[in-house]
Amino acid sequence: MIELKYMTPSSPFYRDKDIRDAYLEDDGSGLPLLRFHSLDVLPGIDAAFTTRYGGVSTGYLSSLNLGFDRGDVPGNVLTNYQRVMRRLDGCLDDVVMTQQVHKTKLVKASRALTVGETLTRKAGETDGLFADEPELILSATFADCVPVFLADRNGRCISLIHSGWKGTVEKIAARGTEAMEAMGCAPEDIIAVIGPCISGDRYEFSTAGTEVFRTVFKEKACSDIIKRMDDAHSFVDLPAAIWHTLVQAGVRPDHIHFSGLCTDENREHLFSHRAVNGRRGNMNAFLRMRR
Numbered sequence: 001m002i003e004l005k006y007m008t009p010s011s012p013f014y015r016d017k018d019i020r021d022a023y024l025e026d027d028g029s030g031l032p033l034l035r036f037h038s039l040d041v042l043p044g045i046d047a048a049f050t051t052r053y054g055g056v057s058t059g060y061l062s063s064l065n066l067g068f069d070r071g072d073v074p075g076n077v078l079t080n081y082q083r084v085m086r087r088l089d090g091c092l093d094d095v096v097m098t099q100q101v102h103k104t105k106l107v108k109a110s111r112a113l114t115v116g117e118t119l120t121r122k123a124g125e126t127d128g129l130f131a132d133e134p135e136l137i138l139s140a141t142f143a144d145c146v147p148v149f150l151a152d153r154n155g156r157c158i159s160l161i162h163s164g165w166k167g168t169v170e171k172i173a174a175r176g177t178e179a180m181e182a183m184g185c186a187p188e189d190i191i192a193v194i195g196p197c198i199s200g201d202r203y204e205f206s207t208a209g210t211e212v213f214r215t216v217f218k219e220k221a222c223s224d225i226i227k228r229m230d231d232a233h234s235f236v237d238l239p240a241a242i243w244h245t246l247v248q249a250g251v252r253p254d255h256i257h258f259s260g261l262c263t264d265e266n267r268e269h270l271f272s273h274r275a276v277n278g279r280r281g282n283m284n285a286f287l288r289m290r291r
Helices: 074-088 165-169 170-181 208-214 218-226 238-248
Strands: 022-025 033-036 045-050 095-097 106-108 128-129 135-140 146-152 158-165 190-193 204-206 227-229 233-238 256-258 283-289
Touching: 045 074, 045 095, 045 146, 045 170, 045 190, 074 204, 106 165, 106 170, 106 190, 128 135, 135 146, 146 238, 146 283, 158 170, 158 283, 165 170, 165 238, 170 238, 170 256, 190 238, 204 208, 208 227, 208 233, 218 227, 233 256, 238 256
Parallel strands: 095 135, 106 128, 190 256
Antiparallel strands: 022 033, 033 045, 045 283, 128 158, 135 283, 146 158, 146 190, 204 233, 227 233
16 A cells, blocks of 8 residues: 655645645555646646656666666656556656756647657757646656646646756746747646655755855745755755745736655655665656646
8 A cells, every 4th residue: 555645844835735636546456646636627638747666667666667867677667657658647748748958948849759669759958838738648757856847727738847946946937837828828827746756854965065055046935945964964844945936927816836755755655866876766656748
């Protein structure tokens, strides 16, 4: 039985926030998925996040590794993607995938960019995707970095963002909202979910390194983002930083939801880079508009 642990953040920032938006959907297929209450209620929006379970990979990659560069057998990775597609009632000819480089480039998804059975990431080096075409499945890979799901509650468009610490500092989540605005979605109509990632209580950062956040975020935001331990050690809360970024971009605070799941704390069920010093597989986020 999978028993996920929800975060109990120590920061007062979370007291009035929705921090339990994710839930486990187990249909008996052996491939459970994480779903999100706030996106489930939107007509035509289909969002999911994988766990470690349901694949054919072995060892430290066990079992649903969706990463291309983790030392897995390519055939295992393909089989894992095929299993996820069956679970999502889709196919790889529908999937557009990021090739992440921790920058802020976003690409508009199209049929010409789908990965197909060769899993060719034709979108190139990008950490975000957006689309206004139904039935395209946007996908990105994770193992501590922050997935950001963005959906127009009126069904016009979607965006999926991979936000590591560099992307968070450079406010890549706002690039997603800007792309959706260009497709006709008002910021106040965006519903956002900040997905499973390493929590601010576990993401240790050098105190000197936190200065990069202080140069970008206002003092009040930094009090939510950075928890200094001593001259050498601090903790950085990437989800809090993304929340501030989205609000600054015009997304309503009550439209921003947190999965409530820390990858490090749930390392038995979710891949976490920091928990195992990089010896791990990848999970994927998937986002699509149905007709």
